[in-house]
Amino acid sequence: MTDTTTLSAPAGSTERPIIEHWVAGGPWSGASERSGPVFDPATGEVQKLVRFAAPGDVDHAVRVAREAAETWRDASIARRQQVLFAFRQVVHTRRDELARILTSEHGKVLSDAHGEIARGLEVVEFACGLGHHTKGAYSENASSGIDVYSLRQPLGVVAVISPFNFPAMVPMWFFSIAIATGNAVILKPSEKDPSAANWLAAAWTEAGLPAGVFTVLHGDKTAVDGLLEHPDIQAVSFVGSTPIARYVYETGTRHGKRVQALGGAKNHMLVLPDADLDLAADAAVSAGFGSAGERCMAISVVLAVDTIADALVDRIAQRMAALRTGDGTRGCDMGPLITAEHRDKVTGYVAVAEQDGASVVVDGRGIEVDGDPNGFWLGPTLLDRVPTASAAYREEIFGPVLSVVRVGGYEEGLDLINAGVYGNGTAIFTNDGGAARRFQRDVQVGMIGINVPIPVPVAYHSFGGWKASLFGDAKAYGVHGFEFYTAEKAVTSRWLDPSHGGVDLGFPQHT
Ligand code: NAD
Numbered sequence: 001m002t003d004t005t006t007l008s009a010p011a012g013s014t015e016r017p018i019i020e021h022w023v024a025g026g027p028w029s030g031a032s033e034r035s036g037p038v039f040d041p042a043t044g045e046v047q048k049l050v051r052f053a054a055p056g057d058v059d060h061a062v063r064v065a066r067e068a069a070e071t072w073r074d075a076s077i078a079r080r081q082q083v084l085f086a087f088r089q090v091v092h093t094r095r096d097e098l099a100r101i102l103t104s105e106h107g108k109v110l111s112d113a114h115g116e117i118a119r120g121l122e123v124v125e126f127a128c129g130l131g132h133h134t135k136g137a138y139s140e141n142a143s144s145g146i147d148v149y150s151l152r153q154p155l156g157v158v159a160v161i162s163p164f165n166f167p168a169m170v171p172m173w174f175f176s177i178a179i180a181t182g183n184a185v186i187l188k189p190s191e192k193d194p195s196a197a198n199w200l201a202a203a204w205t206e207a208g209l210p211a212g213v214f215t216v217l218h219g220d221k222t223a224v225d226g227l228l229e230h231p232d233i234q235a236v237s238f239v240g241s242t243p244i245a246r247y248v249y250e251t252g253t254r255h256g257k258r259v260q261a262l263g264g265a266k267n268h269m270l271v272l273p274d275a276d277l278d279l280a281a282d283a284a285v286s287a288g289f290g291s292a293g294e295r296c297m298a299i300s301v302v303l304a305v306d307t308i309a310d311a312l313v314d315r316i317a318q319r320m321a322a323l324r325t326g327d328g329t330r331g332c333d334m335g336p337l338i339t340a341e342h343r344d345k346v347t348g349y350v351a352v353a354e355q356d357g358a359s360v361v362v363d364g365r366g367i368e369v370d371g372d373p374n375g376f377w378l379g380p381t382l383l384d385r386v387p388t389a390s391a392a393y394r395e396e397i398f399g400p401v402l403s404v405v406r407v408g409g410y411e412e413g414l415d416l417i418n419a420g421v422y423g424n425g426t427a428i429f430t431n432d433g434g435a436a437r438r439f440q441r442d443v444q445v446g447m448i449g450i451n452v453p454i455p456v457p458v459a460y461h462s463f464g465g466w467k468a469s470l471f472g473d474a475k476a477y478g479v480h481g482f483e484f485y486t487a488e489k490a491v492t493s494r495w496l497d498p499s500h501g502g503v504d505l506g507f508p509q510h511t
Contacts, residue, residue, distance in 0.1 A: 019050040019194050021057065021218055022201035024064045025211025030057035036191045036220065041107035041336040042327045044374035050194045053219035058226030061186055061217045065157045066232050068212025069184035073154045075210075077131045084180055086207035088124045091117065091200070098199055100329075102167060105193035107335040107376070108291045109328040119456065120172030123477045126459035127176040133482040134181060143510040146494045152486035154182035155234035155258070159227040161248065162197075163240040164190035164338050165294045165398075171197060173463065174237040177481035179204075179213060186215045186233070188223050192338055228252045235484065237476070238262065239296075241396070242422070242468045249471035260484055261471040262464060264396040265424035268301045269453060270413040270439070273308045275429040279451070281315035283429065287453035288402035289323060289380045292334050293346075296469075297425045297447070297454045300397060301386075302404045303413040309406045313361060313384050316402070320362045325379045326370025336376040337399055343376040346399030350381055353392035353403065358383045364400060388416065396422070410435060418444045423466030427453050446470065 019038065020027040032054035037046040053061070075083075091098065099113035108116070136150040160174040167189060175185045189197035197216045204214045217223055227233050228251045235258040238248040245263035252259035269287070271280045287299035304312045326332035337343040347365055354360055364379025371377070378400055386393050386403040393403060407413045417426055427449035428439045436450045446465035449455030457463050457478070464475025474484040494500065 016046060017048045019048055019198060019218060021051055021053060021061065022198050022214075022216035023061050023212075025205055027198070030054065030060065032057055032219075034222075038105055038192070038194060039339060039376075040104055041338055042375040043372040044340065044376060047104070048195070050191055050218045052191070053217050053223040053226065055222065055226045057219075058217065058223060058230060061215050062157060062227075062230050062232050064212045065184040065186055065215050068210060069154070069156050069182075072179075072184060072210060072213045073182040075182065077134070080130060080180055080182065081128055083208050084124060084128045084130070084176065087204055087209070088121060088128065090203045090206050091121060091124070094203070098168060098196060101195050101199055102193070103328040103335070105195055106164065106167060107328055107338060108294075109332055109335050112291050112335075113328070116166055116169040120166075120169035122459040123173050123481075124176040126477065127180040130177075130180040130482075133479070134486065136488075142492070143508075145500070146492060148490065148492050150488055150490045152181070152482070152488050155485060155487055157184045157186065157233055158235040158237070158485060159186045159188065159233050161188045161224055161227070161236065161238045161240070162190060164192040165291065165296070167193045167196040168200065170239050171200065173476045174481070175214065177477060178237075178485045179209070181482060181485045183234075183485055184213045184215070186217055186227065188217050188219060188227060191218060191220055194218050224248070225251070228257070229255050231255075233257060235259070236261075237484070239476075245471055246468075258474075258484065259472050260464075260474040260476065262296075262476065263469050263471065264398075264422060265296045265298075265465065265469055266300050266394075266396050266420055266422045267297060267425040267427075268303055268413075268417045268420070269299045269427040269429065270303045270407075270410070270417070271305065271308065271312055272410060272428070272430040272432065272435060273305050274431045275308075275451075276431065277308060277312050277315055280429040281312060281319055283427070283451075283453035284312075284316050284402060285319040285323070285380075287427075289320070289334050289400050290454075292337055292378075293400040293402075294338065294398055295454070297456055298398075299427065299453055300401075300403065301393065302402060303407050303416060304404055305409055305413070306406050309404065313382070313404055316404075317361050317382055320380045320382060323380050324370055325364075325367055325377060327372070327375070330370055332370055334380060334400060336371070337378055338376065340376050342399070343378050346397055346401060347378055349392045349395070349397045349399075350383070350401060353383045353386050353390055356387050356390035356392065358386040358390065358392065358403070410439075414439065414442055418442075421468045424469035425449070425455055425465065427451075427455065446475075
């Protein structure tokens with residue numbers, strides 16, 4: 001995590017704006033003196049500071065949210081729908097503003113920031129159908145004169161803890177459905193790019209959401225632990241790296257909460273000899289280097305069958321030569337990495353792969369960029385013949401580094417994918433329908449693309465991986481989202497009349 005500074009004496013940073021929490025419908029400072037720096041990754045400068053919550057701040061925010069949840073749960077479905085529609089409209093109309101915030105703190109290029117907003121809004125739009133998704137079932141006359149029905153109720157206050165790589169979309173995946181179902185939400189966004197959360201909070205206020213239903217609490221581990229241990233938080237949705245996801249799942253469930261914790265990834269794309277190699281190369285480059293590889297659904301490894309591997313590597317390298325890396329506001333293809341520390345970590349993996357015997361076909365180290373030289377840059381990098389024993393193959397890199405591993409055929413490729421610890425996304429490129437069908441059956445991964453490199457499901461299907469990519473039973477959004485944020489009750493009801501008299505100690509049977 002980022003080193004913290006003290007707000008009262010931040011080293012050389014007294015003039016920088018402070019990003020405050022958002023509690024009870026507006027900015028709130030809380031009592032904590034701790035803060036962290038927010039960089040502009042394209043210049044390397046600290047542009048703002050963000051407040052880090054103390055345990056007492058967590059208590060206050062939860063108290064406010066709990067009171068708001070009591071009223072919001074009684075808002076009619078029609079009223080909640082109106083607020084969601086209005087929120088969707090505010091974000092859609094002012095998406096340029098939000099996209100600029102994303103680019104300035106995350107570094108992703110503007111077109112990519114717009115894509116992130118569009119995919120987040122998709123879930124808001126899906127959540128607008130809450131009337132349909134929360135209606136229960138009714139069985140008339142389940143037994144003579146007895147009706148049985150089910151209903152779904154909100155949980156109360158729920159927490160969303162999000163990663164740096166999608167500061168708008170990932171929170172929207174969760175809070176849209178949580179709010180639609182009548183809960184109050186406390187969002188703890190990444191401390192690396194926290195402004196989008198406050199912008200979204202202001203959008204909720206503009207849309208007419210009552211104060212306290214949506215809270216933003218900024219911070220680090222202290223804030224996360226405060227939420228995980230708080231008795232009035234009913235559920236936690238987490239997205240981030242696998243070690244933290246595991247920790248959040250174990251801590252949250254130990255404290256009696258529902259937890260869905262989405263973790264890291266190492267996504268493989270298997271290219272069979274019958275694939276269209278130009279389309280496969282386009283896909284590998286788009287999915288490998290979009291958002292500088294800082295996507296949990298990025299393609300990290302291309303498994304190329306030996307007979308076509310040279311041709312595929314050539315095509316990928318040709319396309320990479322045309323990519324422009326630089327400031328996300330200048331129409332470049334790829335922006336900087338999130339921090340200098342992360343850039344150095346990613347660069348370290350390139351060196352490790354080289355030492356382990358991989359060849360660096362395209363080297364992004366020391367690349368010329370269209371931007372400030374102090375930004376956190378690493379150009380697109382292509383590694384070939386990466387040994388599967390190398391840490392560069394086994395570990396999540398989360399940067400613009402695409403590794404090619406050559407395999408003898410389909411079986412060897414499948415075995416490698418299934419041997420991995422992660423199971424988030426994968427793709428197969430082939431024109432053989434039978435092979436694709438076998439792949440979707442046999443691969444141990446939660447989201448599969450058939451000639452689609454980034455298979456992020458649409459909002460009415462759910463998003464989530466397998467193995468170390470998801471802890472918990474519930475995926476994000478779709479039907480899983482509605483189930484996760486509501487508790488089901490089953491009611492058995494009879495309207496008494498004299499014919500129902502008489503004592504019977506036997507277990508109820510149906511007549
Ligand atoms: P991260 O795990 O460092 O941080 C995620 C959240 O956890 C942040 O809000 C952060 O403040 C908090 N956190 C960090 N350290 C903590 C600690 N020790 N205790 C408690 N909380 C802590 O992840 P990141 O670097 O922000 O995001 C990148 C990671 O997220 C990658 O591993 C990526 O694959 C993963 N990711 C997964 C998905 C998915 O859907 N599976 C989606 C996006 C990102």
